[in-house]
Amino acid sequence: MGAALARVMDDGGVLVRSGDVNGFTLAELGFPPGYVQTEYEPDLPYLALVLEGGLQKSFRRRTIGLERASGLAMPVGAAHGARFGPQGARILIVKCRSASTAVPPCLLRLADVRGPGLTWLAWRLAGELRASDAAAPLAAEGFALELLAAASRELADEGQSRRPPRWLASAEELLRARIGDRVSLGELAAVVGVHPAHLARAFRTRYGVSVGEYGRRLRLEWATAEIARGDIPLAMIATQAGFADQSHFTRLFKRYVGMTPARYREHARRA
Numbered sequence: 426m427g428a429a430l431a432r433v434m435d436d437g438g439v440l441v442r443s444g445d446v447n448g449f450t451l452a453e454l455g456f457p458p459g460y461v462q463t464e465y466e467p468d469l470p471y472l473a474l475v476l477e478g479g480l481q482k483s484f485r486r487r488t489i490g491l492e493r494a495s496g497l498a499m500p501v502g503a504a505h506g507a508r509f510g511p512q513g514a515r516i517l518i519v520k521c522r523s524a525s526t527a528v529p530p531c532l533l534r535l536a537d538v539r540g541p542g543l544t545w546l547a548w549r550l551a552g553e554l555r556a557s558d559a560a561a562p563l564a565a566e567g568f569a570l571e572l573l574a575a576a577s578r579e580l581a582d583e584g585q586s587r588r589p590p591r592w593l594a595s596a597e598e599l600l601r602a603r604i605g606d607r608v609s610l611g612e613l614a615a616v617v618g619v620h621p622a623h624l625a626r627a628f629r630t631r632y633g634v635s636v637g638e639y640g641r642r643l644r645l646e647w648a649t650a651e652i653a654r655g656d657i658p659l660a661m662i663a664t665q666a667g668f669a670d671q672s673h674f675t676r677l678f679k680r681y682v683g684m685t686p687a688r689y690r691e692h693a694r695r696a
Contacts, residue, residue, distance in 0.1 A: 430561040431554040442554050443518075446566035448526045452518040453551050456480070462507040470532035471520035472576055473497050474547040477650055478514030482507045489537065493650075496538040496547075498531045498576060515653075517547040519569045531576035540579030542632060545642045546572045548649050552682040555692040564683070589631050592617040596624060597632070600640050604647050605667045610636055644668070645681050652686050653693035659686050 431444040431451075440455035456462075456478070464483075474496035482489045482497065484505045491497060491514075521528060531538065546568055553565035596617045600608060613636065614621040628636050644666040651662050663674035678686050 430556065430565055444554060444562070444565065445522060446562050446569065448522055449566070449569055450518070450520045450522050451550060451554060451565055451569055452520070453554050454514075454516045454518060456509045456514045456516070458509065458511050458513040460509040460513060462509075464504055464506040466502050466504045467499055468501060469521045469524065469526075470498075470500050470528055471518050472529075472532060472538065472573060473499060474517045474538070474543060474572070476515040476517055476544070476547060476551060477654065478512045479510040480507050480514050481510075484535070494539070494544040496543060496576070498534065498536045498538050498580065500532055500534055503535050515551075517551055519550075519572055529573040529577055531573060531580050536580055538576045538579060540575055542634075542642075543572060543575055543579070545646050546575065548646055549682065552649075552684065552689065555689070556683050561683075590627075592619055593624075593627050593631060596628065596636075597639075600636070600643055604640075604644050605665050607667060608640065641677070642681075645678060648674070648678065648686070649682060649689070652690045659690075662686070 430446075431442045431453075433440070433442045435441070438457050438460065441452055442455075443450060443452035445451070453476070473491075475491050475493050477493055479490070479492040482491065482505050484503065489497060521532070550565055550568040550572065553561050553568060556564075596613050599613060599616060610621045610625060614624045617624065619627075625636060628639070632639055634642070648662050648666040651657055651665075652659070659674075660671045663671045666674065668674035668677070675685055678689070682689060684692070
C-alpha cells in the first residue's frame, strides 16, 4: 500500500475510502442524500458504524433504523437493501477480507451494536484512513481490532443481561447531553444520586476510562464531526466543545486523531 493506507474511489455516487490490513478491509463510505441500495447478500461478514447521517436497512423480516453513533453487525448471507436519509450518511466498515479469516464473535449474527466507546474508536479509525504516514496501517489495524473486541463484548453482555444500572446509564447520557459544559464528578454524582467515589469506580469498570476521559472523548468526537461537516471556524468549534482555547483543542485533537484540526478538515474536503 506504500505510505498511504487508503485508496479513494467513486462507486456510482458512493465515495469509498478503503485500505487493507491483516485479515480485514477497512473503509469509510460516503452515501449521498436519498441514496437507495438494492438488495444484496454479503459474502463476507462486516461491522458497520454510522459516523454521520442516517439510513434504514430492510431485511426480509425486519427493518433496522441506524443513525449517528449506532451500528450493525452483519453476518454472511443477511440479504438486505438500504435507503439513506435526507443528509446521506458516512459509515465506517470493518470487513473480513476472505472466508478463511477467523470471524470475530460479534459478526456471527445480525445485531444492533450501540455500545459505549464504539463511535469514538470508529472516528479514530476514520482518521487513520486519511493519514499518509508509515504508522497508519498498524494504527488502523489496532483500532479495527479494538472495535471488533468492543462490539463482541457488548453483544456478549447483552446476551447475559448484564446491563448497567440505570443511574450509570443516566450519567453517561448526561455527559453526552452537555458536551460543551464542564461537568464535575461531584455534580454528575449529585444528579444521579450516588457518591462520587462510587460513580468513579463504576464508570471506569463499565466504560474502561475515567469520567473525565470519557467526557473529553465525547467532546473530541463531536468536534471531529463538526470539522468534517462544514466551514464553522475552528476556534468556534473549540469553544462550543468546551475547550479552554484553540491551542489546547489543537494539541488534544492531534494527540487523539493523529493530525491537526486544519489538516483533518482539508482531508474531509478532498473527500
